[in-house]
Amino acid sequence: METDVIIGLEIHVQLNKLNSKMFCGCSTNYHNSEPNSHTCPVCLGLPGSLPVLNKKAVEYGIRVGLALDCKIEEQTLFYRKNYYYPDLPKGFQISQYDYPLATGGHLLIKGDDGERQIRITRAHMEEDPGRLIHAGTIDKAKYTMVDYNRCGMPLLEVVTEPDLRSPKEARVFLDKLRSILEYLDVFDGNLEGSMRVDANISLAGGDRAEVKNISSHKGVEKALSYEITRQRNLKRRNIKVVQETRHFDELRNITVSIRSKEQAHDYRYYPEADLVPIRVATWVPAIKASLPELPDAKRDRFREQYGMTDDHAKALTSDIKVANFYELVAARAAPKLAAVWVANVLKGELNYRSLAVDSFKPDHMVEIVNMLDSGRIAEDAAVQIIRTILDKGGSPGQIVSDLGLTRAGDDAVLRAVREAVAESVVAVEDFRGGNERALNYVIGLVMKKTKGRADPAEVHRLVVEEVERT
Amino acid sequence: MLTQLKDQLVAGSSEEYLQKLFDKIEHSSLNAFTTLAKDSALARAREFDRKPWQGLLAGIPIAIKECISTQGIETTCSSKILKGYVPPYDAHVVERLKAEGAIVMGKTNMDEFAMGTSTETSCFGPTRNPWDLGTVPGGSSGGSAAAVAGGEAPCALGSDTGGSVRCPASFCGIVGLKPTYGLVSRYGLIAYANSLEQIGPLTNTVEDTALLMEIIAGHDWRDTTSAEKGSYIPGLKNGIRGLKIGIPKEYFGEGVDKKVEKAIWDAISTLESLGAAWKEVSLPHTRYALAAYYVIAMSEASSNLARFDGLRYGLRKDEDQDWHTTYSEIRAEGFGPEVKRRILLGTYALSAGYYGRYYLKALKVRTLIKDDFLRAFNDVDIIAGPTMPIPAFRIGERINDPLSLYLADVFTVPINLAGVPAVSLPCGFSGRLPIGLQLIGKHFQEDLLLRAAHAFEEATPFHLKRPEAV
Known part of the structure; x- marks a missing residue:
């Protein structure tokens, strides 16, 4: 950890799980649409149009505020933020200033040297501007086109105190925030431009730079690392x-x-x-009561209820979809074994292929874990089944019979052991002469004959018995 | 008058009536209209003649101020910057009028963006007062008032931000109502100062104003500041026996024309003879109203007018530069000097370091002025005084002296700051020029206000006198 690095973030979160925009009835589902096809007089800022507040957006904002342990204002108020830019059709953005929706919260992250609370200054609501598409790079473009489809999308801006100490911590914070937003079902992080970050960074004693509009968590980490190097070089x-x-x-x-x-x-x-001021204090109890279990609470429960390790609990709860997937499996298969296989194997195979957990059926996982648990298949076979389903499709039962992956029966193993011992005269002599390692050759031969379907420990036992018997 | 006109049109021909109006307008020197919707209006009138429809304004033409959006009819706020802008939607009030069978005959002239008291700052040139072509009709709804007073339209809509309905009603000798803030939806009204303005009727009689209010008032979900309407026609003729009228001492004396002052006192005597009682009241913060009004109105204008950049509609240059230069050039060319003055002053008043000194202070004064009215209304039912301190002035007389123009609004702006309703109706003449009596009511008590106005009108001949053919 670099102790002199001071980082604060402003995160613009599109509340894209809402059906309509912040101040008009236009659909939020504008991705993959013709430019400027999701607009109306209100979000285009046509003369004479007026905003009508989407109450559900405020409700979503409160949900996030509560999940971040913020205080929700009694009464919240909207302000105009006045500036000219071609993506801003009214010449001002409706935002908040005094009396923002939520203030004074915090978020617990795994920092560079253990768990740490990052303080949340505030979370306020505003409307998204349109999108500029430059013909070329921003500084050399001959012309720029404007798409107002995004205009009026409901945004929540979350502002942190300067509590982050490294680019990695910033990324961990963003990952955790995204996880919570998805738990709250207010946000889909897979949509383009759904989370945009302004990062403030300084070295102790120096002035700060603000890096604007970074659109990925990885980008934030890179931009901040670059800034640290740049600012250190200047200082030097x-x-x-x-x-x-x-x-x-x-x-x-x-x-x-x-x-x-x-x-x-x-x-x-x-x-x-x-927009008249809205009294939101009365909404809070009902929203609070409807909040889902959040990642930290779920992690504790997973550990206790299923008896899994903390690492597994963490891996299974960072993404709500994975957590839900796991619980479906754990309900019908050995929970501890399921935790290992979902957290260690399935997640890894999915990541490797850049797939989401919904590419795998919980039923299939139940079947695989149950076969492992009963000893019908070996671990190598289970991995092979998962890979095959992801790459080619099919069901576990089908794949097991197609590829002949059932763990070899005792008869077959015994026969292979007898044959192998008979064929390995020299190795057996060496073993009898005291060379323990000579037995590995015999075991290898057995595994070859059983196409890997035998349990190596079991084979070892059987080979020793056979050698002693003959 | 409108009710009788409706019967005449059903018996006779709406098309003939409308054609006569258009002929008159085309030979008129008033310059009350900016755009005539001849084709659509005459087609509609022919339809009506063929098969008359029902509705409170069935078959009746109406003139609409240039700042109220009309689908398919150019709406420019009498500004060069909006030349060519044809709204794709109707303002709420226009929808309501059409639903009651009215026919939109055209758009009327106004001070550019409603910033004025004389209708001289229009890009279409000044409108003339039908009582004396050398004088102004008042403003900013001067076109609407001149059209009604000059017999070019049976009724019209205007908008009132600081007196823009009542001032021209006063100068042109007709009835004009500024409703309680929130009683009429502003959806489709192109904003100048959105916390102050309301759409209001300009008509020949109080009954006509009550009729238009029955149509245009009421809640509209697209304007969240709008409220439910009352009922204005039924109690209109119930008289004013026992009504308590307050006469604010601050509305008389220095700066008020002697003939105006006499006409108002005569009007108070008339009201007394009808069974009302009057007493002096005080509105002690009146002298701060103009300063507060102009700070608030200009500040809001600087934001409301930011959207006019030529990018999506309105004035366009042949060749584009970078966006910043293009915006500057279009705004430099498109706005007139008075609009620029107000945008500059408003921008200044909202700037960091000045906000508290000007805008916030003006809001505090606004509260004090509202409290003045609430306190006075503890003792009285309505308040009476002059609408304007002077009769109409000569065209060109004050246009280069903005301060003297601003001062003329001294009795109209407090009403907008307080959000209460006020009506101006004719109560005498100064030479050829009409004088307006202003009656001010409690919030949402338009019924009582119009009842008092109607009683006065019934007892006096002023509304029957019309200007000589112009």
């Missing part, structure tokens, strides 16, 4: 780090300056009179 050469806004170039993995402190915007925040 006795050059002052200046407060500025920087852009992360994902292709070159570097950050470049886009605005100095002097050019900083004055957003002229003032209350949005078209």
Whole structure:
């Protein structure tokens, strides 16, 4: 851990599980649509149009606030954030300023040196602007096109205190936040641009740089690492780090300056009179009662209820879909064995193929674990079944019979042992002469004859018996 | 009058009536209209003649102020920057009017973006007062008022941010109502200062205003600041015996034209003779109203008008530069000097470091002014005074002296700051020019307000006098 690194994050989360936009009835399902086909007078900011607040969006915001242990304001208020940009059709963004929805929470992460609480300053609601598509790179484009489909998407901006100490911690924080958002069923992180991060970073005693609009967790880690190197180099050469806004170039993995402190915007925040203040305090008890079990609580329960290790519990609960998958399997198969196989094997095979857990049927996992548990198949065979299902499809039962993966019966093994001992005169002599390792040759031969379906420990026992008998 | 007109149109021909209006407008020197919807309106009238439909305004033409969105009819706020903008949707009030059978005949002239008291800042040129073509019709809804007073439209809609319905009603000798903030949906009204403005009727009689209010008032889910309506026609003729009228001492004296002051006192005597009693009340913060109003209105304008950048609609340059330059050039060319002045002052007032000194302070004054009214209404039912301190002035007389123009709003802006309703109706003449009596009511008590106005109208001849043919 680098003790002089100070990092704070502002995370823009699209509440994309909502059906309609923040202030109008347009659908949020605009991905893969024609540009500017998901718009109306309100989200296009046509003259005379007025915003109507999507109450469900506020409810979702409160859910997140509560999950982050925030205090929910009695009454919340919207403000106008005034600035000009072509992706902003009204010339202002409806956002929050004083009286944001949620304040003063925290999130527990596994930091570089153990568990640590990262304080959450606030979480507030705002509308997403449209999207600019440059013909080429941002600095050299001949023209730029605007797509307003995204305009008015409900955003929750989560702001942390400067409590993070390394790029890796920032990434761990973001992973954990995403996990919670998905647990709350307010967010789908697989959609493009669904989580965008502004990262503030400084070295102790120096001014901070803000790296804007980074669209992946890995990007955040890279941008921050680059910034640490850049700021350290400046410090070493006795050059002052200046407060500025920087852009992360994902292709070159570097950050470049886009605005100095002097050019900083004055957003002229003032209350949005078209939206009346909403008293949300009364909503809180019902929302609180409906909150699902969150990752940390689920992890504790998994450990206790299923008797699994903490590592397995963590691996199984970081993604709500994996947790749900596991519980379906554990209900009908040995829970501890299922934990090992889902956490260690299935997750690894899925990751290797960049697949989500819904590419695998819980029923299939139940079947596999049960076959392992009864000794019908060996571990190697179980791995082979999982791989085959992922690569070619099929069901465990079918694959076992097609590939002949049933653990070899005792007769077959015994026959192979007898043959192998008879064929290995020299090795058997060596073993009798005191060379323990000579037996490995015989065991190998047995495994070859049984096509790997025998249990090596069992084979070892049988070979010793056969040698002693003859 | 509208009710009788409806019967005449059913018996006679809506098309003939409308054609006569169009002929008159085309030979008129008032310049009350900006766009005539001749084809669509005449087609609609022919349909009506063929098969009359039901509705409170069946077959009756209506003129709509240039800042209220009309589907398929250019809506520019009398600004060059919106030239060519044809809304794809109707304002809520226009939908309601159409639903009651009215025919939109055209759009009326106004001060650019409703910023004015004289209808001289329009990009379509000034509108003239039908009582004296050398004087202004008042503003900003001068086109609507002149059209009704000049017999070019049987009724019209305007909008009132700081007096923009009542001032031209006063100067043109007709009835104009600024409803309680929230009584009429603003959906489709192009915003100038959205926390202050309301759409209101401009008509020949109080009964016509009550009729239009029955149609346009009421909750609309697209404007979350809108409220349920009351009922305005049924109690209209119940008289004012026992009504307590407050006369604010701050609305008389210095700056008020002697003839105006006399006409108002005569009107108070008339109300007394009808069974009402009056007493002096005080609205002590009146002298701060203009300053507070202009700070709030300009601040909101600087944000509301930010969307006009030429990118999606309105004025466009032949050749685009980078977005920043293009925005600057279009806004420099598209906005007139008064609009620029207000945007600049408003931007300044909302800026960091000035917000507390200007905008927040103005909001505090606004609360004090509202409290003035609430306190006065503890003792009285309505408040009476002049609408404007002076009769209509000469065209060009004040246009280069913005402060003197602002000062003319001294009795109208407090009403918008307080959000209460007020009606202006004719109560005398200064030479050829009409004088307006302003009656102010409690929040959402338009029924009582209109009842008092109707009683006064019944007892006086002023509304019967019309300007000589112009």
